[in-house]
Amino acid sequence: MASLKDLRNRIASVKSTQKITKAMQMVAAAKLRxxxxxxxxxxxxxDRMAAVLANIAGAVEGDGPPLMVGTxxxxxxxxxxxxxxxxxxxxxxxxxxxxxxxxxxxxEAEGKTVKFLAVGKKAWDxxxxxxxxxxxxxVDFRDVKQIGFTEADMLGERVMELFAKGEFDVCSIxxxxxxxxxxxxxxxxxxxxADLSGAGEAEEKGAASVYExxxxxxxxxxxxxxxxxxxQILHAMLENAASExxxxxxxMDNATRNAGDMIDKLSISYNRQRQAQIxxxxxxxxxxxxxx
Amino acid sequence: xxxxxxxxxxxxxxxLMSETVTAVSVPGSEGFFTVMAKHAPVMxxxxxxxxxxxxxxxxxxxxFVRGGFADVNENGLTLLAExxxxxxEVDMAALDQSIKDAEEDVADAxxxxxxxxxxxALDQLREARAGLAG
Numbered sequence: 103m104a105s106l107k108d109l110r111n112r113i114a115s116v117k118s119t120q121k122i123t124k125a126m127q128m129v130a131a132a133k134l135r136x137x138x139x140x141x142x143x144x145x146x147x148x149d150r151m152a153a154v155l156a157n158i159a160g161a162v163e164g165d166g167p168p169l170m171v172g173t174x175x176x177x178x179x180x181x182x183x184x185x186x187x188x189x190x191x192x193x194x195x196x197x198x199x200x201x202x203x204x205x206x207x208x209x210e211a212e213g214k215t216v217k218f219l220a221v222g223k224k225a226w227d228x229x230x231x232x233x234x235x236x237x238x239x240x241v242d243f244r245d246v247k248q249i250g251f252t253e254a255d256m257l258g259e260r261v262m263e264l265f266a267k268g269e270f271d272v273c274s275i276x277x278x279x280x281x282x283x284x285x286x287x288x289x290x291x292x293x294x295x296a297d298l299s300g301a302g303e304a305e306e307k308g309a310a311s312v313y314e315x316x317x318x319x320x321x322x323x324x325x326x327x328x329x330x331x332x333x334q335i336l337h338a339m340l341e342n343a344a345s346e347x348x349x350x351x352x353x354m355d356n357a358t359r360n361a362g363d364m365i366d367k368l369s370i371s372y373n374r375q376r377q378a379q380i381x382x383x384x385x386x387x388x389x390x391x392x393x394x
Numbered sequence: 395x396x397x398x399x400x401x402x403x404x405x406x407x408x409x410l411m412s413e414t415v416t417a418v419s420v421p422g423s424e425g426f427f428t429v430m431a432k433h434a435p436v437m438x439x440x441x442x443x444x445x446x447x448x449x450x451x452x453x454x455x456x457x458f459v460r461g462g463f464a465d466v467n468e469n470g471l472t473l474l475a476e477x478x479x480x481x482x483e484v485d486m487a488a489l490d491q492s493i494k495d496a497e498e499d500v501a502d503a504x505x506x507x508x509x510x511x512x513x514x515a516l517d518q519l520r521e522a523r524a525g526l527a528g
Contacts, residue, residue, distance in 0.1 A: 143408035150404055150472055154465050158437065251406040251477070313467075316424050316438040325439050326463065329476070336406055 106379070109372040113365060120361035126190070127354035134283070134347035140248065141280065141340040151333050155296075155326055161319040169262065169327045172295030173271045178215040180238070180270035181205060181290075182261065183229070184277040184338055185222035186346040187244055192353030194278065194286065194346055195224040201288040202229075202276045206236075217270060221257065221339075238269065249343050254336035261335075262328055265294060277338040278345035283352055286345035293334050296327060397431035398450045400470030403457065405478050411447075411457075418471055419446035420464050421522075429464075429471050436466045442522035444481055445473065456481035458526060461518075484526055493519045 104112075159170075183202045185195045202225075206216045218233060220226040220240040229237060239260065243253055261273060273294035278286045315322060401418050403411040419428045421443030427436075440462050447455045462475040496516040503509040 140407070144406060146402075146409040147404040147406045147474060150402075150465070150474055154437065154463060154472075154474065157465075254406070312435065314434060314436045316422060316436060322437060322439055322463070329463075329474075333406055 106372065106375055109368060109375065113368045113372065116361050116364050116368065120358055120365070123354045123357040123361060127351055127358060130347045130351035130354060134344060134351055136248075137340070137344040137347050138280070141337075141344050144336060144340050148333050148337055151326075151330055155330055157313070158315070158319055158323055158326065161313065161315065162323055167320075167324050167327055169265065169294055169331065170296045170323065173268070175271045176214070178217065178270040178272070179205075179209050180217045180219060180261070180264065180273040182219045182221060182257075182273065182275045182335075183225045184275065184342045185220075185225040185228070186342070187223045187242060189224060190353065191346055191350035192356075194349035194353075195222075195228065197286075197288045198276060198278055199225060199228045201290060205274070205276070205290055206233075219261070219264075238264065249336075249339045251332070251336055254332045254339060257339075258328065258332035258335050261294070262331065270294075275335065275338050277342045278349075280341045280344040280348060283348045286349055291334070291338070293331050296330065399429075399431040399433075401447065401473075402470065403445070403473045403475060403478060405475050410475075410478055413447075414450050415447055416450055417446075417448040418473075419444075420471075420473070421445065421459070422464065423518075429466055433466050433471075435468065436464070438464050440464050440473070440475075441518040443518075444522070444525055445478075458484045458522070460522075481526060486523075486526075489519070489523055489526070493523060 181202050183198060185198050189195065202218070206218075209216050216236060218225075218229060218237045220229060220237050221242070223242045223244065226237070226240045226242070241257060241260070243249065246253055264270060265273065272292065274290050274292045276288065276290045279289045280286055398414045398416050401411070401413055401415040402409065417428055417430050419426060420438075421441050423439045423441045426443075427438075440459065442460045443458075445457045445459055447457060449455070457478055458481045459473070459475040460477040462473060462478075465472045465474070493516065496512065496519050499512040500509065500516055503512040
């Protein structure tokens with residue numbers, strides 16, 4: 103049995119841990135709000151972009167640019183894995199990497215080659231042990247406070263550069279979609295070749311209003327597709343940022359509660375032991391007095 | 395007073411402006427054009443330059459954009475700008491830096507086509523710079 107002093111020390115140490123987790127939770131809550139706002143603010147652009155893209159895809163005759171139609175092959179897949187820069191966010195990073203590995207196994211079982219692009223320090227940390235040969239590049243945003251279009255732009259350029267070099271045929275992004283504080287869903291989404299599943303309805307719309315295109319639709323599409331890729335990357339990064347804070351908030355909430363439970367338990371055994379000690383002392387005094 | 399229409403300016407990060415306006419001048423990549431109410435549907439790319447917004451009431455606003463898309467449809471005009479800010483708050487140093495980058499791109503470009511493209515981008519930036527300074 104631990105002595106009274108040991109117990110006191112443990113209680114003090116758990117208390118200070120609780121203070122830290124509590125503070126982290128509150129910081130995450132504040133950051134979450136900002137991240138959510140940023141994600142919401144980026145939505146109009148993404149929506150409009152999707153509308154414009156769908157519209158124009160209906161107007162283009164023949165094949166679009168390679169970024170849209172792909173290389174015609176389906177051999178090499180690039181998975182861009184987005185994680186956080188920091189840990190202590192529950193299963194946040196692990197679940198994203200897990201999904202990426204799942205995809206990798208699935209694709210490799212089909213006989214395809216898989217390459218990775220690690221975004222965020224944790225992705226690299228978690229994958230380098232067994233997958234370092236497959237990671238073509240890594241990017242981290244350690245010094246970036248607020249993720250913005252500049253980062254998405256940089257990353258998009260890098261991905262497209264790899265594509266131009268023929269490093270891969272299909273590119274997907276793996277990130278965590280923010281639903282609410284408790285639920286973040288790891289998601290994989292294909293960005294190259296562009297997934298224009300919404301293009302069908304647009305064709306009808308395109309026919310309804312006679313558009314003039316300036317320059318040619320194909321030329322606009324050439325400029326539009328890279329930008330759309332960047333927008334999707336930005337979307338992934340913003341969702342990820344919100345998810346990270348959400349995950350951290352609930353992880354830290356749990357930790358704070360655990361620490362509270364622990365303090366309760368420790369206090370009970372501390373009090374018991376103190377009582378036992380007092381009783382022993384009393385018994386000693388009384389029996390001493392009786393012996394006289 | 396002329397008819398008005400809905401004008402929206404969105405950057406990737408947020409919706410910058412959503413207003414009822416009477417006219418907007420847009421630096422299209424094939425030349426400047428002014429959109430007024432009931433303009434025919436047009437879609438075009440835009441080059442770096444100044445967008446002149448005439449709101450229904452109040453003073454004209456000059457907004458500097460760095461490329462993007464303009465989409466005119468029956469609901470109004472939507473500008474998808476890569477980067478937008480009020481013309482008098484433009485960071486000239488940053489703009490000069492991108493002109494310098496563009497110059498390097500021209501120097502580095504391989505092949506006639508790439509060179510022409512880079513040169514074109516540089517010319518657009520220079521033109522925008524001149525427009526801002528003047």
